[in-house]
Amino acid sequence: MFKIPKHQVAGHQAIDGNLGPLVDDSGRFYKPLQDDERGTTELAFYRSFSSKLPHHIRGFFPVFYGTQLVEASDGSGLRPHLVLQDITSNHLNPSILDVKIGSRTWSPEASEDYIQKALEGDRLTTTVTLGFRISGLQIYESKESGYWKPARKEVKSFSADDVRLVLRKFVSSNLEPEPDCCFASTIYGGCSGILEQLLELKAWFEDQTVYHFHSCSLLLLIDKESVLNGRTVPFVEVKLIDFAHTVEAEGVIDHNFLGGLCSFIKFVSEVLTDSKVSTIQASFN
Numbered sequence: 352m353f354k355i356p357k358h359q360v361a362g363h364q365a366i367d368g369n370l371g372p373l374v375d376d377s378g379r380f381y382k383p384l385q386d387d388e389r390g391t392t393e394l395a396f397y398r399s400f401s402s403k404l405p406h407h408i409r410g411f412f413p414v415f416y417g418t419q420l421v422e423a424s425d426g427s428g429l430r431p432h433l434v435l436q437d438i439t440s441n442h443l444n445p446s447i448l449d450v451k452i453g454s455r456t457w458s459p460e461a462s463e464d465y466i467q468k469a470l471e472g473d474r475l476t477t478t479v480t481l482g483f484r485i486s487g488l489q490i491y492e493s494k495e496s497g498y499w500k501p502a503r504k505e506v507k508s509f510s511a512d513d514v515r516l517v518l519r520k521f522v523s524s525n526l527e528p529e530p531d532c533c534f535a536s537t538i539y540g541g542c543s544g545i546l547e548q549l550l551e552l553k554a555w556f557e558d559q560t561v562y563h564f565h566s567c568s569l570l571l572l573i574d575k576e577s578v579l580n581g582r583t584v585p586f587v588e589v590k591l592i593d594f595a596h597t598v599e600a601e602g603v604i605d606h607n608f609l610g611g612l613c614s615f616i617k618f619v620s621e622v623l624t625d626s627k628v629s630t631i632q633a634s635f636n
């Protein structure tokens with residue numbers, strides 16, 4: 352039984368008769384293959400990536416189960432879909448950030464029209480200034496208030512300060528008036544926290560000359576309830592998604608992705624450092 356994903360935060364959506372991804376009850380995510388070269392590019396990536404990446408890096412990608420003909424969400428009939436691991440399955444209230452990495456979201460091989468359209472989006476968002484932009488998000492606050500899931504238009508207008516605030520809210524038990532960042536040390540810090548995972552990815556990007564990941568996103572998923580429940584290992588995942596513009600690197604490092612990743616790491620580190628300073632100050636008061 353296919354359903355519209357409950358926890359999708361960006362990208363094309365299977366609502367109002369549009370073409371978008373579907374999920375099933377067994378933890379699989381079905382992404383429709385686009386008709387143009389974006390579909391063939393993404394399929395070629397998923398078919399080849401596991402043999403080209405070192406073992407310790409493969410876990411940063413959703414598991415790929417092949418393709419399947421599925422009734423498309425826009426009513427256009429059977430269409431091949433990528434069958435992927437649904438990263439959100441098994442989580443009742445995940446908080447999710449989709450962060451599109453790179454100060455350039457287009458591949459040099461793209462058409463002039465596509466480059467112009469992408470450039471406009473890059474300039475209007477923090478992509479050019481920060482080397483990344485938040486593409487979408489949902490943050491779970493509580494049973495009473497549910498999720499904060501700002502509209503696409505609001506997300507696109509985020510400034511650098513808005514990004515800082517979002518990164519604070521992501522690891523807080525409250526969103527207003529001032530996020531408390533009480534989960535920062537467990538979720539951003541720690542030996543399997545987000546920062547450690549990003550640094551592991553960065554170490555690989557400093558060296559890898561296999562792919563250039565244009566317009567690819569980091570999907571950060573956390574489950575604050577797992578921290579509250581005192582799980583020894585809280586649920587914190589970092590995944591890479593969207594390879595519709597990923598091309599072979601031809602022996603050159605992906606400086607576009609690497610630069611954006613370093614910039615994003617700096618933003619996350621600052622939230623962690625500030626939260627430690629606040630904890631120390633509070634202990635003196």
Ligand SMILES: O=P(O)(O)O[C@@H]1[C@@H](OP(=O)(O)O)[C@H](OP(=O)(O)O)[C@H](O)[C@H](OP(=O)(O)O)[C@H]1OP(=O)(O)O
Binds near residue numbers: 361389472486503593
């Ligand atoms: O036109 P938009 O604004 O919806 O652009 C889409 C992007 O949305 P965003 O600008 O980040 O909100 C969208 O980005 P997200 O996945 O939402 O981060 C994709 O980049 C999509 O392109 P493609 O299918 O990967 O080629 C983009 O779709 P296409 O227009 O290239 O089909």
Ligand SMILES: Nc1ncnc2c1ncn2[C@@H]1O[C@H](COP(=O)(O)OP(=O)(O)O)[C@@H](O)[C@H]1O
Binds near residue numbers: 361380438439
């Ligand atoms: N494997 C996955 N499991 C769960 N959710 C996913 C998965 N891949 C993508 N998503 C969700 O779908 C959104 C859009 O995915 P993406 O691959 O970027 O699509 P598009 O090419 O339409 O931009 C992401 O922001 C995320 O919320």
